[in-house]
Amino acid sequence: MKPDKNQYKSIAGKVIIILIWICIWQLLSILIHNKILLAGPVETLEALWRMILTGQYWKALTFSAARIIGGFCAGSAIGICLAWNAYRVKLTEDFLNPLISVLKAIPVASFVIILLIWAGNKMLSFYVSALIVMPVLYLNTLSGLKASDVKLLEMAKVFRMSMWRQVRYIYIPGIRPVLRSAFQAALGMAWKSGVAAEVIGQPLGSVGNGLYQSKIYLETADLFAWTITIIVASFLIERLLLKVIGRGLLLKEKTV
Amino acid sequence: MLINYRNICKSYDGKQILNGVNLFIDTSSDNRDVLLRGPSGVGKTTFLRIIAGLETPDSGSCEVTMGEAARGGSGLRVGMVFQENRLIDELSAVSNVCCISSSISVERARAALRAVLPEDSLDKPVKELSGGMKRRVAIVRAILPASDILIMDEPFTGLDIETRERVIRYIMENKGSRPLLIASHETEGLPKMRELLLN
Numbered sequence: 123m124k125p126d127k128n129q130y131k132s133i134a135g136k137v138i139i140i141l142i143w144i145c146i147w148q149l150l151s152i153l154i155h156n157k158i159l160l161a162g163p164v165e166t167l168e169a170l171w172r173m174i175l176t177g178q179y180w181k182a183l184t185f186s187a188a189r190i191i192g193g194f195c196a197g198s199a200i201g202i203c204l205a206w207n208a209y210r211v212k213l214t215e216d217f218l219n220p221l222i223s224v225l226k227a228i229p230v231a232s233f234v235i236i237l238l239i240w241a242g243n244k245m246l247s248f249y250v251s252a253l254i255v256m257p258v259l260y261l262n263t264l265s266g267l268k269a270s271d272v273k274l275l276e277m278a279k280v281f282r283m284s285m286w287r288q289v290r291y292i293y294i295p296g297i298r299p300v301l302r303s304a305f306q307a308a309l310g311m312a313w314k315s316g317v318a319a320e321v322i323g324q325p326l327g328s329v330g331n332g333l334y335q336s337k338i339y340l341e342t343a344d345l346f347a348w349t350i351t352i353i354v355a356s357f358l359i360e361r362l363l364l365k366v367i368g369r370g371l372l373l374k375e376k377t378v
Numbered sequence: 379m380l381i382n383y384r385n386i387c388k389s390y391d392g393k394q395i396l397n398g399v400n401l402f403i404d405t406s407s408d409n410r411d412v413l414l415r416g417p418s419g420v421g422k423t424t425f426l427r428i429i430a431g432l433e434t435p436d437s438g439s440c441e442v443t444m445g446e447a448a449r450g451g452s453g454l455r456v457g458m459v460f461q462e463n464r465l466i467d468e469l470s471a472v473s474n475v476c477c478i479s480s481s482i483s484v485e486r487a488r489a490a491l492r493a494v495l496p497e498d499s500l501d502k503p504v505k506e507l508s509g510g511m512k513r514r515v516a517i518v519r520a521i522l523p524a525s526d527i528l529i530m531d532e533p534f535t536g537l538d539i540e541t542r543e544r545v546i547r548y549i550m551e552n553k554g555s556r557p558l559l560i561a562s563h564e565t566e567g568l569p570k571m572r573e574l575l576l577n
Binding site: 273274276277279280281282283284287290291292295 | 430431432455456457458460462464466468469477478479480519523
């Protein structure tokens with residue numbers, strides 16, 4: 123479907139706002155006039171372009187993205203499975219409650235250091251992302267399941283609907299909105315925590331390592347370029363994953 | 379098959395709703411259909427819910443005898459029309475009927491729904507249908523799967539006289555030998571059946 127006139131206007135408005143912010147950034151960098159303190163957008167884009175042309179940049183991006191997305195998927199799957207278990211068996215919920223509360227309260231830095239000692243730095247961002255994502259998905263899925271339509275569940279019981287059919291036609295449509303926003307929030311958290319883990323753990327050839335190197339050599343433009351890379355990668359992957367997940371959650375009537 | 383509910387009692391928050399209700403159904407008898415009567419709030423829905431296995435009576439017993447074997451009430455396979463439609467809003471009429479069980483094919487559901495609904499309403503999401511149309515979908519959903527007993531709680535709500543007669547005809551033609559237990563204030567057009575008065 124083609125965007126209409128209003129959509130074009132809205133997009134143009136957003137672009138103008140972004141351009142104004144970039145101008146403010148450029149003005150500030152001119153005023154400060156210190157590339158270490160604040161690199162301007164031009165220097166940042168130059169640094170980004172220089173990095174893009176190297177194979178190392180793409181390797182680092184692939185290295186980090188694979189681990190962070192892997193951790194996100196694993197954390198999501200574990201969170202959803204545990205939530206389903208907790209919904210079905212109250213004892214599971216009671217048993218998991220303290221663990222989930224602890225996982226929510228522990229600062230990312232503590233996680234990173236503990237996991238660095240236990241598992242080394244190679245897969246650190248995978249584990250950290252998974253541990254950050256898991257409680258988010260667990261809590262949201264559980265609350266969605268608990269809010270399932272009781273009347274429809276009674277209907278399913280009377281008609282002896284199979285569990286698979288109940289999941290497909292009653293539970294998934296019920297939790298779909300909650301799950302969508304949970305995935306969105308969790309994916310952002312996975313990126314932030316994953317990269318933070320890499321900055322602390324320093325696995326060679328990762329985005330976090332690139333960020334750290336920029337800091338050491340006071341290459342603020344490179345630091346900004348890596349940051350832009352993370353933002354763009356996170357945005358694109360979020361869009362893609364939400365589309366895939368959204369499709370998976372959709373109730374396709376023709377397959378009844 | 380013999381279905382025997384004896385001395386069923388149920389109370390909520392200290393208020394007695396059902397007090398010693400008895401119901402015996404011999405599915406081989408011509409007298410197997412039962413009309414549940416009584417003023418509002420007397421426990422008709424509660425009794426139907428007990429038969430459907432959704433509520434447990436405080437006291438009383440239920441015995442279902444199938445030939446030589448006897449089993450508890452929860453073993454009954456029930457086809458039910460609830461007081462509310464309890465349909466899945468996003469699904470079409472056909473899908474609402476099919477989603478219950480893999481044994482109901484799309485063709486079978488479509489053919490059954492055609493008897494009580496206009497063709498162009500079958501594939502619309504049920505949330506777009508009128509109250510009366512939704513009611514008819516709920517009735518077809520109750521009739522179509524294999525069951526031991528049919529339970530209908532105010533099934534004719536929202537139906538005009540002409541549609542009600544059509545629906546009653548559909549129910550009686552398609553229920554087969556299954557006993558029909560029906561609670562309804564609108565009894566006009568219903569064939570003569572045994573009455574169980576609750577008060």
